[in-house]
Amino acid sequence: MSEELKKGLEGVVVAESSLSYIDGDAGRLIYRGYDIEDLAEGATFEEVVYLLWHGELPTESELSEFNESLVAARSVDDAVLDTVRALAEADEEPMAALRTLTSYLSAEDDADPEGGDLEAARRIGRKVTAKMPTVLAAFDRVRRGEEPLEPRDDLSHAANFLYMLTGAEPDPVAEETFDMALTLHADHGLNASTFTAMVIGSTLADLYSSVTGGIGALSGPLHGGANQDVMEMLLEIDDSGEDPVEFVERAREERENWRVPGMGHRVYNVKDPRAKILETKSKELGEASGDTKWYDMADAIEGYFAEKGLVEKGIAPNVDFYSGTVYYQLGIAVDMFTPIFAMSRVGGWIGHTLEYQEDNRLIRPRAHYTGETDREFPALGDR
Numbered sequence: 001m002s003e004e005l006k007k008g009l010e011g012v013v014v015a016e017s018s019l020s021y022i023d024g025d026a027g028r029l030i031y032r033g034y035d036i037e038d039l040a041e042g043a044t045f046e047e048v049v050y051l052l053w054h055g056e057l058p059t060e061s062e063l064s065e066f067n068e069s070l071v072a073a074r075s076v077d078d079a080v081l082d083t084v085r086a087l088a089e090a091d092e093e094p095m096a097a098l099r100t101l102t103s104y105l106s107a108e109d110d111a112d113p114e115g116g117d118l119e120a121a122r123r124i125g126r127k128v129t130a131k132m133p134t135v136l137a138a139f140d141r142v143r144r145g146e147e148p149l150e151p152r153d154d155l156s157h158a159a160n161f162l163y164m165l166t167g168a169e170p171d172p173v174a175e176e177t178f179d180m181a182l183t184l185h186a187d188h189g190l191n192a193s194t195f196t197a198m199v200i201g202s203t204l205a206d207l208y209s210s211v212t213g214g215i216g217a218l219s220g221p222l223h224g225g226a227n228q229d230v231m232e233m234l235l236e237i238d239d240s241g242e243d244p245v246e247f248v249e250r251a252r253e254e255r256e257n258w259r260v261p262g263m264g265h266r267v268y269n270v271k272d273p274r275a276k277i278l279e280t281k282s283k284e285l286g287e288a289s290g291d292t293k294w295y296d297m298a299d300a301i302e303g304y305f306a307e308k309g310l311v312e313k314g315i316a317p318n319v320d321f322y323s324g325t326v327y328y329q330l331g332i333a334v335d336m337f338t339p340i341f342a343m344s345r346v347g348g349w350i351g352h353t354l355e356y357q358e359d360n361r362l363i364r365p366r367a368h369y370t371g372e373t374d375r376e377f378p379a380l381g382d383r
């Protein structure tokens, strides 16, 4: 058998999928045939998740049934909240806490979470999607010395999360902006975390395992961590009082192979369409609060990249470049940005896992063996 090695599986097609399509040259992202701009503007996160899982946008009655099932699944039991407290006590990072808590959610599931059963997977999918915001918000509150809040059943997925985090009902602009950010992060082809979820699902393991694995893959700095890095860079610039362009120029000279976080993308050769939408939202939030500082800094850095001809080469803002400034202006802690990404991407993880399981085949690649053969076995005392 020929053994062509594709490091990092780059360019390898492993499945058919009708969930999302990326045109990296045109800067276009499509979910189930719909442009991301149209979905971000016109649909809620709940509608987008339904679309990803079912292939069609929900009708009004389908949506209200779907919403009801999510709302009904939002609460978690006391044992989960005890685990939240234990993790906060142990000073766990929010992303690691979310991973542990998501896995732990299976403990409060009375039904047998049988893998390979698509109906069971859809039920677990709704539960996990509904409960991830609850455990994440509870964790953030507990580590700040506050009591977790019961989810509200009269609020949307986005508004309820912001409410459980802050204790205040968000204003319509905050709700709409956060909802949009969730939609923009919900799916993006077979990225590393989605593929991880699919690989786990292909063994017919249950969906709790797929989602927990997805969170683990997303936690790495090469995948989900860049939105935090962008905000940390902007905070560092702000603290130093340096001009953002001078800071970036100096840092690029001083730090070998330094990559400006939030710039460049493996798939897009132009500005990421999601960055365009979040850029507008970042500016609007700044204008509404009377301080566009964070938007201005990011915009100046983008301007520098354009001036240096880098944007033309495809080193343009990706989704993370402006999302950090959006979350920060919504009052969210910087280390919550990647867990929020997980809270959204769970839509894609589940969608792809369900789609793959419809015509499942165990994912099991091979390695090109470079080790020795025919070695003589030495007894323990002879080694």
Ligand code: COA
Pocket: 222, 223, 226, 258, 259, 260, 261, 262, 263, 264, 265, 266, 267, 315, 318, 319, 320
């Ligand atoms: N800042 C400065 N230069 C960058 C850059 C960045 N963020 N991203 C790419 N480049 C430059 C590289 O220095 C390299 O230049 P060279 O050919 O002169 O050495 C060239 O662009 C190609 O970079 P490369 O790392 O090979 O591209 P890639 O497709 O492998 O990398 C990323 C894509 C996303 C990993 C990379 O752009 C990056 O690290 N970006 C910052 C982190 C980030 O935002 N990650 C989230 C992605 S959604």
